Amino acid sequence: MTTEAPTRAPAEVPSTDQAAGLDRVAVTGSRMQRAEMESSRQAAAARKAAAPASSPAPPPMAYEQAAGHAYLAAAPLLAHAEPANTENYQQRVDNPVQRTSEQPVSTFSVDVDTGSYSNVRRMLREGVRPPADSVRAEEFINYFSYQHPAPADRSSPFRVTTELAATPWNPQRQLLMIGIKGYDVPKATLPPANLVFLLDTSGSMDAPDKLPLLAALERLQAGGSTNGGDGIRLAYAMARQGFIKDGVNRVILATDGDFNVGTVSQQALETMVGDQRKSGIALTTLGFGQGNYNDALAERLADVGDGNHAYIDTPQEARKVLVEEMQSTLLTIARDVKIQVEFNPALVSEYRLIGYENRVLQREDFANDKVDAGDIGAGHEVTALYEITPAGSAGGRLPALRYGDATPAQPKNQGEVAHLRLRYKLPGADNSRLIEAPILAASSTARPSQAFRFASAVAAYADLLRGGRNIDQWGWSEVAAAARNARGADVFGLRDEFVALVEEARRLVSPDGQAPVATSD
Structure with missing residues (x-):
């Protein structure tokens, strides 16, 4: 240039x-x-x-x-x-578990930031226990590339893919991975x-x-x-x-x-x-x-x-x-990129969006082109994870309602777990475009990809640093083992480094059950 x-x-x-x-x-x-x-x-x-x-x-x-x-x-x-x-971090609370019959639609803006991951890495290397509010799960997940498939041509600025498989820390639930990959351009x-x-x-x-x-x-x-x-x-x-x-x-x-x-x-x-x-x-x-x-x-x-x-x-x-x-x-290739997922209450009883707490939008914001959202640059990847509980599963986390409807009406599209919608604007445009696709129950796989398994490990690592309230009985050893087994091609050594950071975090957060040696306010 x-x-x-x-x-x-x-x-x-x-x-x-x-x-x-x-x-x-x-x-x-x-x-x-x-x-x-x-x-x-x-x-x-x-x-x-x-x-x-x-x-x-x-x-x-x-x-x-x-x-x-x-x-x-x-x-x-x-x-x-x-x-x-005097380090200052925005206070945040993990996204709650939502009952699908009450709140079937989830809407958020994309985020390509990665600063939280490298900042926490700095603290761990210094022997400082990172404060929970310094950990943003989406920035941990998006620090890594998962080789999501790119669009075949430039008729659309990016390609959206999904993967559905059992949650590694609780097989009674499932993880839905949404991957977005923007088209790339030569630097020249x-x-x-x-x-x-x-x-x-x-x-x-x-x-x-x-x-x-x-x-x-x-x-x-x-x-x-x-x-x-x-x-x-x-x-x-x-x-x-x-x-x-x-x-x-x-x-x-x-x-x-x-x-x-x-x-x-x-x-x-x-x-x-x-x-x-x-x-x-x-x-x-x-x-x-x-x-x-x-x-x-x-x-x-x-x-x-x-x-x-x-x-x-x-x-x-x-x-x-x-x-x-x-x-x-x-090079921005898409502006104001928003994701909306509508879950099918007949097949999904509960769901939780992992991370993106300060990117959550109101339902009506999705179609409102005046509402600002994140941008995607050439070659950018965005990854988002939902943890969902299938209807009738023993993995539910919300107590039953005394007066709730235990048998929701059967929808027209019974084979769909959810419906994915994505809105974006081309650079210079004022009106958004819509991409949508169903997520079929039949797409669930018993052999998740390497990318899916590594992203799951990164999400669990972020959760442990924030207190470990959302990953059941998983601990540091399980996270390290999952990441180690899903490293794959690691050209720049970032995944090997991640496994080492998991061990550093374990020593600081729970060193044989004793209090951490140092903390950051």
Whole structure:
């Protein structure tokens, strides 16, 4: 992907000493200089030790211009002593078990975020027990590829498949896996891109697990500066200035903590991001570091901004997100993608959607094209799991109703477990399109695929980290064994790593019945 950079004289690049004085990490030439980062880190530490009681005014923000109408906005923040742990996660409650006779329809927006998985991985590697609210099951499941079949041609932007088999932790119930795979495109055919990077380079970002992980971004050069306080507004202004019709227009925000560059409240920030989304500029958020990481805000802004949220904990993850998956991020092939499943009460007595708690929609939202939902990029995969209880099964979890109708009327399509509907908009379109297909009881298999078995293990792992209330008698050993037996081709070693993380989690969460050695607030 190449686009012409705006013709303008480059601003003066500060020297290493000047960069230290600004409490920021300089990006010079095409790569970040490690010696300069170390010098800046040492200088910042010396200043902090000798700093007077009163705090000086914050330094200006520096913006870096990259080739291809892309800018890196470096937003320095005042160095200060951080609290022990101010990480912030949105409170969430697992989706409840629904009685099909009372609530036969389930509706939710797709989600392609993966930040929760890599953030929890970071905590486990540090010996910290992840808080339950940091675990989002759908982001754990969607971190992995399940090789769902792609569409045969581009008449539809993606293909939808389903698989139905017994639940591994309770054979009296079943799991329904829904897989969506978007068509892929060669990188050479991607449309021109107008990217604006807003990068927090405060003293707190000057650590090995933060700013250096952005080394995947190259060819950066100085592009001017402005006073701090309006960073995100200026980032959007730059995006509007370089706006490419029928191209990719996106702001990418990278930060380790509360994004505090001028907007007073989160509601006002969300409103601004939502307004910019409507004008055709999306927002992606990249999270870094520990101690002050505001996961709740980063994920929410990405949702409102029609973007995706990822957490960068290793150089490998930086490459995965910023290089290998970048074309999926850049090229949106379907907007406002919503899934609705109507279960047949004659064949299904109960069901539960695994994850997607903050993506659940009202039933009437499905056909309302004014209601925002998640987008799918080129080559993206989305996987969702429902746990269902067949009618008459002993695996039911809800108590019988005293006055309930135990024998629901027989529907017309008795061989259908459920009916799947999916709505989406093509890029630039205002009206949605509908895909629908029945899910037949006869499609249930006694030999589920490798992808189905591994996704089930990942879902159970997420549930155990949240307390293990939904997987009956399954424990860490069963999850590890299931994942190990369903690894398959593991080109990048992510599934082997997953099995190792299960063991790390077991030691932290239930080490021989004793309390965890460390926790994250």
